[in-house]
Amino acid sequence: MPDYPNDQAPEQSLLASKKEAFSAEFPPRVQDSAISKMWDLLVAGINTQWRFIQENPRSAKSRTNPEYQELAERYSEHLSVIAPGRPFALWTGGIAVSLYAREKRNCTTLENTVLGNAIHKMNLHETCVPWDCIGPLWNSISRMFVAKMQGQSVYLFMRTHAPLSIFYRQELTQLAALPAIPRTPADNSLNAGATMQELITRLNRLKPNGSSSLGLYFVALYAERNNPTPDEFREIDASGHLVARHNFNRERDAVAAIKRFHVFKIMESDRVYRELAGKRDVRDMKLFAANDGVWQGIDPKPEWWDELARAWQRAQAASNSVAASEMKLD
Structure with missing residues (x-):
């Protein structure tokens, strides 16, 4: 976690100074008016989230942030990938995992999208905005990113097994609900109240190169240091050994490893x-x-x-x- 104190209000002047850096990450085809609107929604969302935290810290994360939601939905086209043709990737266990997925496995993470890259490059939570204000923003744009995962391979990188993380509670369960995932009669009877484990069980039944147009591959990772470079990571195989590369077809096998x-x-x-x-x-x-x-x-x-x-x-x-x-x- 960053050193920036979570009980400190966003520093508005420092936040405002980052607009130019935010704008610079967008390609020329994106109009200045659209970039300005995205920035305004971003800043308004940060302040809304801070108000939620002040009103009730325990419920702040679960409340709908209208500006974050509008930013993700209205500008979802900017959650397209910077480098087309690479498989999608989701990750858990720290931002170093995302870098590993991009550099060593040639995958596209949320940070590879135009909007995700612009937000990531500012390092807001390390300088002027508490992480508790920024986390829900990433959750909002992640939903739209996962919704685009149709008809190609998705790699899921796991340095930890953390069922309470967004990776499990939001991203994997959203993947399980995509139309590309085959269902049994029991699955079809599941309503919107299906438990996370029921949805994960659905993912574990998915076979590579099967009837689904969405191939899922799980990668278990280890690195000794807290903030490793991509070269310091190793993948874990089914026997619990460190190897250069190993994929699992099921979440439960990666967790066991x-x-x-x-x-x-x-x-x-x-x-x-x-x-x-x-x-x-x-x-x-x-x-x-x-x-x-x-x-x-x-x-x-x-x-x-x-x-x-x-x-x-x-x-x-x-x-x-x-x-x-x-x-x-x-």
């Missing part, structure tokens, strides 16, 4: 293993794992605590020389 890799990484470290073996109970193990360097770059409290605990308990029952390859996740 991420879990397997991080549990193995802990158990393969002699120092970590010795310290884990000395923990008196599962609670101590969780606290240790959460604060150990091997968790840098992923959620501080991963979703798979129970599975890690079971692996730790099996290690406790085995000898100190237990091989990571002998340990299996449930």
Whole structure:
């Protein structure tokens, strides 16, 4: 997260100074009047979101921001790609993942679109606007970006497994609802109130080169540092090993690979293993794992605590020389 304090109001003068940089990212074909209108909606949306935060911080993210919505819908043509012909990509786990998808996998992310690029280049949340004001803007334009994903491949890059993220709650569930995704009779009976897991299950049934015109490929990623360069990333294969390139056809297989890799990484470290073996109970193990360097770059409290605990308990029952390859996740 940026250092800019989330309880500080947007700095209007510094924000206004960024209009020229925003305008410069649009190609000549875009009229100045359209760019000015987009800018006005952007600034108005920031101020509306700040008002929402002041009124009720807990509900601010869930409220509809009319200016952000208008910006995304009215100017959706500018969410077209800068470099046509490249597969689309969605990502989770930090902006470095987006850069990896673009540079190493030649994919088009939201930041590759004309409007997305113009917003991204300003770095508003690092200089003059709290992230809580900017996050809903990205959510709004992401909806329109995902709506364009018809008839081609989409790669989904995952450095973390975070079910509460926009990647899961909005982007994957929106993908599952696209007409290109095949449905069973059970799916057809699902109404707008379908749960996220029901929608993810629908995605997991999708087969590459099948009846769908939308091919989905999941990529599990790891990098040691918090802010890695694209060259520092490695992909995780089905065995939990780091490789140059590996795709999964199902979300659940990518998630399993991420879990397997991080549990193995802990158990393969002699120092970590010795310290884990000395923990008196599962609670101590969780606290240790959460604060150990091997968790840098992923959620501080991963979703798979129970599975890690079971692996730790099996290690406790085995000898100190237990091989990571002998340990299996449930």
